[in-house]
Amino acid sequence: MVVGAGIVGLAHAVAAVERGLSVTVVERDDRAVGASVRNFGHACITAQTGEALRFAEHARKTWLHLGERAAFDVAECGTVVVARSEEEFAALEELAAERGRDQVRLLTSAETTEAAPVSADNLRGGALLPLDLRVEQRRACAAIAEWLAAQPGVEILWSTTVLDVEDGLVRTGRGTLRGDRVVVCAGHDLDRILPETAEEGGMRRCVLQMLQLRAPGVRLSPALLTGTSMLRYPALAATEGARVLRARLTEQRPELLSASVNHMMTQLPCGDLVVGDTHVYDRTPDPWSSEDFDELLLAETRALLGRDDLAVVRRWQGVYASADGEFLRTRVSPGVTAVAVTSGIGMTTAFGLAPSVVDSLF
Template sequence: MVVGAGIVGLAHAVAAVERGMSVTVVERDDHAVGASVRNFGHACITAQTGEALRFAEHARGTWLRLGEQAGFGVAECGTVVAARSGEETAALEELAELRGPDQVRLLTADETTSTAAVSAEGLHGGALLPRDLRVDQRRAAAAIAAWLTEQPGVRVLWGTPVLSVEDGLVRTGRGPLHGDHVVVCAGHDLDRIIPDAAEADGIRRCVLQMLQLRAAGLKLGPALLTGTSMLRYPALAGTEGARALRERWSEQRPELLAASVNHMLTQLPDGDLVVGDTHTYARTPEPWSSEELDELLLAETRALLGRDDLAVVRRWQGVYASADGEFLRTRVSPGVTAVAVTSGIGMTTAFGLAPTVVESLA
């Protein structure tokens, strides 16, 4: 039994089905409305390190296969990282030397503007990360859940709130459910179901402010990262260039660091841009959005693209589980395991993480 029909929960259901298990997925809402649909739809593979990189590489193949089988868009469009300072260029050069040309291809300023719709003003160059994927995040979870229900021995119970779990038992608002193993994939709401496990791992909520923008005629293509992204993604954040950039920004751009900005863009199938994001952390966050942070994202986007005609279509808050590590895997009891991606990379890694958890159950 899997609690939660977001991407992490669905990944565990897929992994279980592939190993011949019967699966019941229990979800409190009528469809996925959390982090699995509020994100960039970006599988950021190359910028990961360690276990996350291994999970991301495995997940890449699963995304491509599921996109075809379940009928949603997965594009092998890669990511362009724009460098607008010497420190950012140095960080990309360090990553290219570490990973090689198959994973990181350095770009001149002209190549960067021709590969992604970036303004040439102040641009030093960039890099293409060709192995990254673009997933249609607003369709993927629903399509995967529908595909799962077509597999033998699988059911997905929507609108079924989980009250508690124990070995072999999930108590729901619609009555008890029984099974051999329970995997709780409730994301940042793990503390609503297993508060002791969430507290022991220091789970808190990370709240993001994000925007959907309309830019007539703009064709972005790959995902687009900036210098702020170099301070967040570990393969780049560990470079000397990124460390020097953070040091300079602590004096010149403290507002970016204070808001933990990861300014990046992806493009939806209808052409609108998903733009974000800022980060605040608390166990119980305040419910208010900040117009100042939205304006910061808009100003950065106008400068990056060299366009003033960006219209805001939607604003929203994303929320994901955050902790000191990247992943939570806690065996709560012999028959109950709590799982969460606690670093905001669930789309990137879930389909690599889930097989390791399911195999451990067997």
């Protein structure tokens, strides 16, 4: 039994099917509408470290496999990281020296503008992370769920709210379900089902502000990261260049740090850009968006692309589970396990995390 049909829950269902297990997925909504569709569609592989990097590398293969079988787009387009200062380029040089050319290819300023539609003003250079993927995020969950539902021994129950779980039982608003093992993948709403587990794991909600922008004529195949991304992704954040960058931004651009900005973007199939994001953390966040945050993202995007003709098409709040570690895996009882990606990298790592969890259940 899997509680939750976001990308983490679906990844556990896929892992179960691959192992010949029957699986029932229970989802409170009639489709995925949470973190799994409100993101960049970016599988950020190379910028991870440790366990997350291992999970991401495994997940990369699964994404490519599922994209073919479930008929949604997974592009091997990589990521371009833009460096607009010496310390940013130094961070990329450090990562390139550690990982090698297969994972990090340094770019000149001219090569950077050729790879991504960024302004040449104050551009120091960049890097291509060729292993990263771009996933059609607004279709992927639905396509994977449809593919799963067609597999023998799989049932997906939509619009079914889970009230309680215990060994062998999942109690829902539509009745009680039974299964040998229960995996709860409720993301940031884990505290609605297993409040003590969420509290012990130090879980909070991270609320993001994101924009969909119309940018006529802009073509962006890879994902695009900037200097603020170097402060958030661990492989880059650990470099001396990132340390110097943080010190400079603390003095010169404190508004970027106070909003926890990770300024990055991807392009949707329709041509619009997904741009974000800011971060606010709380167990119960306020429901209000900040216009200042949106204006900050817009100003950064105009400067990065050298464009003033960007039109906002949509604004939304993303939300994901946050804790001190990158993953929460708690055996609540012999037959119940709670799982969450608590670092905003569910799309990147879920298909590597899930097999390890499913293998540990039996």
